[in-house]
Amino acid sequence: xxxxxxxxxxxATEGAIVQINCTYQTSGFNGLFWYQQHAxxxxxxxxxxxxDGLEEKGRFSSFLSRSKGxxxxxxxxxxxxxxxxxxxxxxRDYKLSFGAGTTVTVRA
Amino acid sequence: xxxVVQSPRYKIIEKKQPVAFWCNPISGHNTLYWYLQxxxxxxxxxxxxxxxxxxxxxxxxxxxFSAERLKGVDSTLKIQPAELGDSxxxxxxxSSSAQVEGEQNIQYFGAGTRLSVL
Numbered sequence: 001x002x003x004x005x006x007x008x009x010x011x012a013t014e015g016a017i018v019q020i021n022c023t024y025q026t027s028g029f030n031g032l033f034w035y036q037q038h039a040x041x042x043x044x045x046x047x048x049x050x051x052d053g054l055e056e057k058g059r060f061s062s063f064l065s066r067s068k069g070x071x072x073x074x075x076x077x078x079x080x081x082x083x084x085x086x087x088x089x090x091x092r093d094y095k096l097s098f099g100a101g102t103t104v105t106v107r108a
Numbered sequence: 109x110x111x112v113v114q115s116p117r118y119k120i121i122e123k124k125q126p127v128a129f130w131c132n133p134i135s136g137h138n139t140l141y142w143y144l145q146x147x148x149x150x151x152x153x154x155x156x157x158x159x160x161x162x163x164x165x166x167x168x169x170x171x172x173f174s175a176e177r178l179k180g181v182d183s184t185l186k187i188q189p190a191e192l193g194d195s196x197x198x199x200x201x202x203s204s205s206a207q208v209e210g211e212q213n214i215q216y217f218g219a220g221t222r223l224s225v226l
Contacts, residue, residue: 004150033214042112042199042217043151087150094139095164096215098150 004099006088011105012078020073020102022088033096034062034073035087043087047073078106110134112218114200120224126188129221133181133202140177141215142185143199151199151217157183158205190225197222 003025012018024032031050035043049055049064049071061074075082085101113132121127133140138159143151154173156164159180168175172191177183187194201215 035217040219040222042219045214045216048214089150091213094156094213095153096151098152100149 004088004090004097006086006099006102008100009103009105011107014078014080014106014108016078018075018078018104020075020086020088020104022071022073022099024069024071024088024090024099026069026090026092026097028092029066030091030093032062032064032071033089033091034060034071035089035098037085037087037101039084046086075104080106080108082106112200112202112216114198114218114221116221117219118222118224120226121190122226123192124189126186127190127223128184128186129198129200129223131183131185131200131218133183133200134204134216137202137204137216138180139203139205139213140183141201141203142175142183143201143217145197145199145220147196154185187223190223192225195223195225 006022033048034046036046037043047062049062054063059076064071083106085103087101088099089096115130140157142154144154145151153167155168155175157177160177173187175185197220199217199220201217203213203215
């Protein structure tokens with residue numbers, strides 16, 4: 001199975017950078033996903049990593065180290081609309097296992 | 109392009125009553141998933157369909173939960189009878205097994221049905 005750990009909450013200032021860490025233990029690995037979920041809304045896909053390294057998509061970047069069972073999501077130039085829960089998910093075959101999510105609060 | 113559509117958005121019922129949720133996946137997506145999300149937790153898979161076949165229902169409590177996807181498109185999830193502990197958000201997601209570059213079987217989620225059992 002998978003044990004996926006991420007911090008419960010993080011707070012940052014508008015315009016700043018925040019890094020959300022995710023560690024996992026899994027008996028199989030087919031990729032790691034990050035989703036954003038605003039309260040009462042659908043989780044929306046942000047990024048996907050299957051190989052080690054950094055994937056950059058605009059203000060959001062995601063990093064993966066398979067040997068360390070570690071990923072992070074980097075949010076740059078924070079905006080108020082970035083206040084949301086960020087879910088780390090590990091895929092084994094076609095099954096996604098999610099962490100509990102990190103609630104990010106952006107303050108003015 | 110329309111996303112994953114779920115209805116109803118909210119449902120309030122009394123315990124022991126039946127309830128059903130409906131999901132219409134993204135057009136062309138052959139894989140459909142039902143998840144349960146408790147407050148402050150990540151989604152947990154209940155069942156996965158490939159077309160009309162349930163290929164993974166190991167986490168579905170079959171004594172009270174059932175699901176169907178008769179024509180391989182939209183799907184319903186039913187609880188009968190509902191219990192207090194079933195209060196949660198029920199999410200539907202879909203993905204395409206077609207190997208489109210950059211898609212990587214990304215799962216796209218609907219907004220969910222928030223169930224309250226009183």
